[in-house]
Amino acid sequence: MSEPPKDATPQTPSERAEARTVFWRGFVQMLPGTTGSFSTGLICGAAAIAAGMSSLSSMAIAAFGFAGTAQLVVVQLATTGSTLVVIALAGLIVNLRYAMFSLSMSRYLTHMNRRQRFVAAFFLTDPAYALSVARFTQHPDESPRIRYEYYMGATLAMGIGWFAGTGLGTALGAAMPASWQVEFCVPLTFLAMVAATVRDRATVVAAVVGGIVSLLAVGFPYRGGLLVASIAGIAAGYMVESWQRR
Amino acid sequence: MATTLSTLDAWILIAILSVASFLPRASFLWIAPNLPLPEPLKRALRFVPAAVFPALIMPAILINDGAIDISLGNTHLAAAAVAALVSLRRGNTFVVVLAGMVTLHLTQAWHSSGL
Secondary structure (H helix, E strand, O other): OOOOOOOOOOOOHHHHHHHHHHHHHHHHHHHHHHHHHHHHHHHHHHHHHHOOOOHHHHHHHHHHHOOHHHHHHHHHHHHOOOOHHHHHHHHHHHHHHHHHHHHHHHOOOOOOOHHHHHHHHHOOOHHHHHHHHHHHHHOOOOOHHHHHHHHHHHHHHHHHHHHHHHHHHHHHHOOOOHHHOHHHHHHHHHHHHHHHHOOOHHHHHHHHHHHHHHHHOOOOHHHOHHHHHHHHHHHHHHHHHHHHHO | OOOOOOHHHHHHHHHHHHHHHHHHHHHHHHHOOOOOOOHHHHHHHOOHHHHHHHHHHHHHHHEEOOEEOOOOOOHHHHHHHHHHHHHHOOOOHHHHHHHHHHHHHHHHHHHHOOO
């Protein structure tokens, strides 16, 4: 009585063929989204160089962190003299949404070995998550192995866009004069993300309260204002949602 | 105002970001696939992005020399306003950033020309 292995490795020749097809379908369907990872990489690479990082550390932070927004946040906080604790907490807060995605993905990718679980977790990104879950809900009968292939194809496309963008941004970064003020690209990038994160009344309140408190808390020691403002915004959104439910 | 990072700073930062990025991603996919999450925490997670981005943006745009600056002389504010308009018209990130940066440099050139 041999049980089939509980991982995402295709078992039969026909399953292998299907896995390959689905992998490349994920890759191709992710391509429009890679313009975003490319441009974020471009900005991240240039911002890292502007902050005084070497080309090697700029590429390393992109590879080990694999998180555009959080990278912009920690680099920005570091150049404005924040303490390590605030930098680490801010990085964690910005990445907290991944815990939400991680939870959601784990319900679909139920058949993975240890290595596959590591890869699926390490390379989790917003666009690959969104595309994959959209596919999973449209094809509820697909096996967890085939789902894994689709997600990996999408992830490969995201990774290529990210590293190509970071490489170009790192290379250009050193050539860009300070008068260009490349560092102002960072808040502008965040601004472009606001529209996607604000969907209803509760999230609007969270955004407004977060923004106002961040201004009031500018003088907080160790640049702790960001944490105070984030928590205030989250609490405000949570309360509005609670009232709406009544 | 902004300081330049040393080599040590950079590698400490890489270590911090690596951990801060991997832990939330690994939470359910790698560490505890079957861990039940309390409902209030799940609901609070939903508001994280909405609250964090404005908190990052507002000081970068409105704070000038430690005080709130809502004057026409604040070129960051003009640039952000244009970027916000472009963003509302569903421009992608790259177009939004480009629009903001072009506005920033145009308004700064205008101010320094003394017109």
